[in-house]
Structure formats: C-alpha cells, structure tokens
Amino acid sequence: MEQELADWLEDGYVASFRTACLILGNRADAEEAVQDAYLRAWRFRDSLSAVPSIRPWLYRVVVNACYSKLRREIPHRDRRAGDEPLHHVPAPGADPETSAAQGEVAETVLAALQQLPLSLRVPVVLRYYADLSERDIALAIGRRPGTVKSRLHEARRRLAADPALCALAGAGEGPRSGEAGS
C-alpha cells in the first residue's frame, strides 16, 4: 500500500501543484501547501485502505492544505518575495511568442478565478483543471454531489460574465495539453 501511495503521489505531483497554484493564486504558497498535503497524506497512509478511491482522496488532502493556507497563514502575513501571482519560466526551446501567449492566458484565468469565492473556485478548478467528475469533487470537498453541481453552475455563470476570459476563449484556444488528468 505504501508503494502504491508513493506512486500515486509522484504521478500526481504536477497536477496537485498546479491545482494548488490555481486555487491559491501563487506558486510559493502552492508549493508549501502541496508539501504539507503530501506529508499529511503519508502520515495518514494507514487510513488509505478505508477510502474507495485514492485520487479524490489525494485531492481532498491538497484542497484541505490549501484551505489551511488561506485560513491561517495568508491573511496574517505581509506579501513576501516569491508571492507574485505568476512566476512563469518559459520551457526550454519554447517559442517566445507562444510563451508570452501562455502567460497572458494564465494571468487572465487567474484573475478570473480570484474573483470567485473559494467555495466556487475549488470545484471549478477541480473540474476543469484536475478533470475530476462531480462525484469525485464531492468526495474531495466533502459536499454532496448536488451541491457540487450547483456550485459549478454558478461558477460557470460568473466566469462567463468575465469579458477578458470570454475574449480569450473567443480567440480560439486549442485542445488542452496539460497532464492534469494523469
């Protein structure tokens, strides 16, 4: 079971980290939150046998770590170095034009997400970035599937009202190429 969890944690690190980035809005907090979540998941690995599915369980740990970060630490501290909303490093060999466009997309999406309350931001990130089903999102955030459905609906409605996001979507985006679903 330990090896299975270790494999899951390694495979899901990128998706967990970027999910935390989208929820928290900056990579420094996301890095700490994911580390905290992984340590917590490892500590409670004995309870893994009781969960029906490991993937929503892992996301639940990550989301709880993000909640803790938002509730306990971030409101009580000043902005520090590395807290910039987006710390974008172009991939080696990437086209500068493509890299700039990717940064613009990220900034627009983050700005739109930051306008959403946390109760809507978390489900929408889990749904459209982490590619979790509504049932898995319900397991991840500890709410009923009906609640998740209504929150996703409300989040979509609010995001559709964001002109910058709509303009970006209208500019013609290609299919997603992230490994979130992995």
Add this chain to the structure above:
Amino acid sequence: MTTLDDDRLAALFGRAGEAFDIPVTGPEDILERAAGRTTPDADADAEADAELTPSGLDQDDDAPQPQGRVRRLAGRAGRHRMLSVAACVVVLVALAGTVGALVRGPARPTLTAVARHGSLPAPGTPTTVPAFSSRGLATPDEKAAAPHAGAAPGAASGTTSTTTPENAQNNVAFGANQPPKIEQTGSLTLTVGRGKLSRTVTQLTALAGTYGGFVANSQTQSGAGPSGSVTLQVPVQNFATVLARAEALGKTSDVTTKATDVTGQYVDLQARITALEASRQQYLTIMAKATTVGDVLAVQEQIDSIQSQIEQLQGQLQLLTSQTSYSALAVTLGERAPAPAPGPLPESGLVRAWHTSIGGFVAGVEGLVRIAGPLLFALLLLGVALAGGRALWRRYQRHNL
C-alpha cells in the same frame, strides 16, 4: 460574446496550469523526507515535524535544522486552536479557583512572643503559641489552645464564632503549669411561636439552673410584637451544651460565639500580685526594725499603698476568674409575626371576573418573561454546541485524510 463551454474552460485552465513551472524540489524529496521521518526511531517526532513542515521549504533539505520544543508546541497550539483556547480557559478557571480559595481561606497567624516575667522563659526566648483563627475553635490546634472554649455546635444560618487573641503578645509565654484562661461569650436570636415568649424565658431559666448556671439579666416586652432578652451565665464547660439546648427552643436566626484568650492577662495579674506581696513583706521587715515613730509612719504609708494595689489587682483577678469560669449567653427572643390581616372581600360578578382575567393575563406575561431567559440561554448553548460539534466533526474528517 463567446460561450464558455466545458471544453473551452478545460482548455483555458490547462494552459493556465502549464504556466506554472514545477518546483525543483519534487515529490521525491518530500516522500524521502516523509519516509525518513517515519522510521521507528523518529516516529515520535514525525507528527510534530509534519505539522511544522509547511514552512519547511525555507530550510535546507539536506541539512534540516532541529526544531525547538517551544516551536513544536507553538505549532501544535496553532493547529489545534480550539483545544488550546479550551485548555487556556480551564487553566484560568483553575487558577481563579485556587486564588479565590487562598484569599477566602482562614488566616492562621502563628504568634511568637517574648516572656516578660521572672517565672516565665528568659527574655529573648521565642515561644510558639497555638494559632488563633478568626473561624473559632474548630481546628484541633485551636482546641488544644483553648480546650474549655467549645464552639457552638450545629449552628444555624448566620452563625459566627470568633476567638480574639487579645493581649496575645503578652500572654503567649505562660508557664507550662498554667492552664489557658478563656473568656467565652455568645449571643443567640430565637424566634418562638405566638404566645410562647414567657414559656421560653422560663425554659431558659430552667436550662441555666440545670447546668449550674443562673440568669444574669432578663427582660421582656409585651405589645403588638412581644420580645425579650435573657442573659445566662453558665459554667464554661457547659456552654456548648446550653447553647445547643437553647437553639432547640425556637427558630434560630443568628448565633454568635466569641472566645477570648485572657491567659496572659491572668498571668500578668498573678505576677504583679506576687511581686507586690514580696515588697509588702520587705516593708514589714523594715517596719519591725524601725525605732522612731517617723520611720514607722513612713513605712506604714508604703505598706498601705502596696496593700491597696494588691487588693485592686486581686479584684481584677477574681473578676477574670469569674469571667473565665462562667460564660455569658445572651438570648434575644421574639415571637413570630402575626399572619397578615385578611384583605377586603373580593368583588363578585363581572368585576371579580375582570380582575381574575387581568391577573391571569399578567401571570401569563410574567411566565413568558420568566421562561424567555432560560429558553434563550438554552438555545444559545445548543447553538454553541452544534457549532462546536460541526467544527470538530469537520476537523475530524479532515484529519482522517
């Protein structure tokens, strides 16, 4: 305006996520450290370290700095804030209770004095005296100090009992052969039934006689509210019994006993009398040797003066002996208040019904107001309990992950 469907949103979110570069310290480092910390040797510290790890990336992973105990405790307190607050409240309540108990506790001053008389311990020799308490002679120490001064048993409400360490600085070093002299007094307020005042006075008189005492003073007043007072003088050893018997004669509303240690005063008088008698004996010897009338008259004048002082001191000694042999119990008597005179007859018919209706309405409003407070309090408690339970349940679920 472009419609944001699921595919477009997923594509946008995917590209936004890709904009975040992956940290250098990947999952391998975290898992390696987590696995290393959970070895059997370090298992005890794993929980505390894991709780503090959110800021752990600021440290060098290759050379982790040791976490201080204070920091671990602070981390635990931060994570379990509700439990910390509850623990603080419990500690504060315990501290307040302890302080309150200490403040209200009986003062037990231990007195130390120096002997002043020749027959007593030498000057400068400290002598410890039994502690006197403002709560009477209830403790064994205090009973040892004043065995004749029994405290009033079965005191009713308003009972007070005091022992005054009068002249304690002087009397604490009395000789071992000198029994303590305690002057004890008490007062009692009794309420008896209507028409029973005289009979109670008679009973009190008989009570004093039964236990070897007498009535020192008696006074009664008749009229609308008959009352009276009786002062009993009873032997010290029977004081407690007489007090208890007197309390049984009516409804006791106030009992006060007071025991004053006058041993020092007693010893002082005795010593002064002894010294004066010695002086008188010296003068008598001188007078026997006097040859002239003038010398005889001068010595006689001194002897008369000394004799006067001796008699005065002996009188004081006898008074003190009497006061310590007999205790005074002052009983204040009163009859129960007569029942209130019946009011005017209620009106009949509609007026009475109207008054009954108004009374019922007022009673209903009073009842509503009366239960509003407890009901509100119960609702408040219920709300707090529900909120606390919900928070604990969510915390429990979160910790089980």
